[in-house]
Amino acid sequence: MRADNRAKGGAILFETGVEFAVWSQHAAEIQLCLFDETGNKEFARLPMAREDGHVHRLFVDGLKEGTRYGFRADGIYAPENGLWFDPSKLLVDPYAKQLDRPFRHDPRLGVFGEDTQNLMPKAMVTRDTKVTLEKPLFEPGGFIYEVAVKPFTILHPDIPETQRGTVAALAHPSVIAHLKRIGVDAVELMPITAWIDERHLPPLELANGWGYNPVAFMALDPRLVPGGMAELRDTVAKLRAEGIGVILDLVFNHTGESDRYGTTLSLRGLDNLSFFRHQPERPGELVNDTGTGNTVACDHPYIRQLVIDSLRHFVLGAGVDGFRFDLAPVLGRTANGFEAQGGSLSAILDDDVLSDRIMIAEPWDIGPGGYQLGNFPAPFLEWNDRTRDDIRCYWRCDDWKTGPLATALAGSSDIFSRNGGTATRSVNFLAAHDGFTLKDLVSYSHKHNEANGEENRDGHSENHSWNNGIEGETRYPDIIKKRRDDLKALISTLFASRGSIMLTAGDEGGRTQRGNNNAYCQDNEITWVDWKALDEELIAHTAFVVALRKRFSVFSESGFFDGDGDVEWISPSGNPMTIGEWETANFSTLGMLLTTRDGDSRREVRLAVLFNRSDRAHDFLLPAPDTAVWRLLSASGNSRKLGGTVTVPPRSVIFCVGN
Secondary structure, three states: OHHHOOOOOEEEEOOOEEEEEEEOOOOOEEEEEEEOOOOOOEEEEEEOEEOOOOEEEEEEEOOOOOOEEEEEEEOOEEHHHOEEOOOOOOEOOOOOOOEOOOOOOOHHHHOOOOOOOOOOOOEEOOOOOOOOOOOOOOOOOOEEEEEOHHHHHOOOOOOOOOOOOOHHHHHOHHHHHHHHHOOOOEEEEOOOEOEOOOOOOHHHOOEOOOOOOEOOOOOEOOOOOOOHHHHHHHHHHHHHHOOOEEEEEEOOOOOOOOOOOOOOOOHHHHHHHHHEOEEOOEEEEEOOOOOOOOOEOOOOHHHHHHHHHHHHHHHHHHOOOEEEEOOHHHHHEEOOEEOOOOHHHHHHHHOOOOOOOEEEEOOEOOOOOOEOOOOOOOOOEEEOHHHHHHHHHHHOOOOOOHHHHHHHHOOOHHHHOHHHOOEOOEEEEOOOOOOOOHHHHOOOOOOOOHHHOOOOOOOOOOOOOOOOOOOOOOOOHHHHHHHHHHHHHHHHHHHOOOOEEEEEOOHHHOOOOOOOOOHHHEOOOOOOOOHHHOOHHHHHHHHHHHHHHHHEHHHOOOEOOOOOOOEEEEOOOOOEOOHHHHOOOOOOEEEEEEEEEEOOOOEEEEEEEEEEOOOOOEEEEOOOOOOOOEEEEOOOOOOEEOOOEEEEOOOEEEEEEEO
16 A cells, blocks of 8 residues: 555555655665654654665554654765764654644754754644645736734734634634725735744844744644644635635745754755755855855755645645745756746646646845846746836836836836736735835835844845835824825825735735834734724725726736727826826826726726826816716715816825716
């Protein structure tokens, strides 16, 4: 029976026992360590048999589901040659699907000869449960809501305290009601797989609250998902029942074992030379294309299969809609650089389970040729930082930004038409977990990361932000109003753009991180969403523009405009923008006239989206629609008839429909 499933990694449960397998080319020997039900007492240490293909395998009779285990790998310890074998280190199975406890950083995890048995989580033997696969709910053009599970739910007043901060809390009726109110199509969960703190954080009494420092690619972190895959599966099912998909943000580009002075937890101890990139002819020097100390060799056949198996695990075991890949160029890196049609990216798209899932790339890393926006193979969607910066700079009133704004609104055809592309694959966003919150974008001209313990040296210095007159929090009503107006304008612009849309949880209500634009290490009130402090007017405005996006088909369509009646760019005169107006450095207005299907009337209509970034009102002359009259659309639900002219208030975006 065991011959039916000869896996290269993991623990496979059979009726009579468990088969363990792990891959290592350079280890002299690998031992299986078995622990009692507490995970604290080792009761067996068994040598594994090496097979052809560098797989080490062992079947142990009588073991059951829930058995706790780890590996020890022996061999040459010569870090200068890329070899880190140290049998004193207990290692987590790269294929572990459940851990009995979270990772906790301890300096001894990186000291040669220091036994780490009592410092390490133990993998647990699990029984796979498969869901009935359904088509992903999320479709390109929809609204993605980026969620950090703990910060989003830990202060929610309606969620039971025992459930706050967990994946299960996302299925609470109050959370679902909020998601549906603002029209979320899919939640994108920031990393929920097991991670470890960076070594500099514990001395600062800080902790990684984002999870972008993984150790195990499949095992869920017990702090966020104490119920394991069953909890994730149940939450996905409950969200799907409400029409909301789930996308997982996964990190395959590096591990928390870090650089030369880091820890030995899993891949490093099993076969560092095979699993990570090293400088050519300097095997002891790790490549740092990620900025975290190491870079996973995603083109290695074992790692490639581990990535594929991890993705399949979450689709088959929980039914997720798709994935967002952190620093995704690493998935396409080979010894020759980034290859869009390389083996790992192609393997993901070609897999029979994964082929219909949503795939989203963060299309940059810090290595050579690391900026790859627009170069990922279709149907990958890509985070578009160009759109982010152009919209920010437009509303900051930078010069020469009218043309870039129009390009962003139209889906960035200049980027995504490469290689014969005919449709946008852009994920448009204005703020994400990394950087200022949307409110901080209009409240701070400079980053304020002092709480991170690095003397404000960390984080991006150029945020294309502005403070509306005072740096940080204020009680001045006029400045509060200006900031709210700017936030409304930014949100309106974002949801009026062609492509998929992403908003970070809490930004619809004006959450703040007090100017911290690198808050990964602030697992506290700095990042936790204060539900009682959210701005109801902003939430209502967000719900309004999302509803408009769903009502008018033009926004969620992905094909590029052809200019044959589908879009027209107008100035306040109502006439097409002239070359002179496009080339006016500080031109402060823009009109976008669209031909679209109206989901309410089920007829083809004209829709005008009018932008005014100046500090004074501007009148727009609207062309006569083919039918009768223009109406101004508002969050109140009332549409007001207009004459031939409409006044666009200062610092605002308005929507008018001709019907």
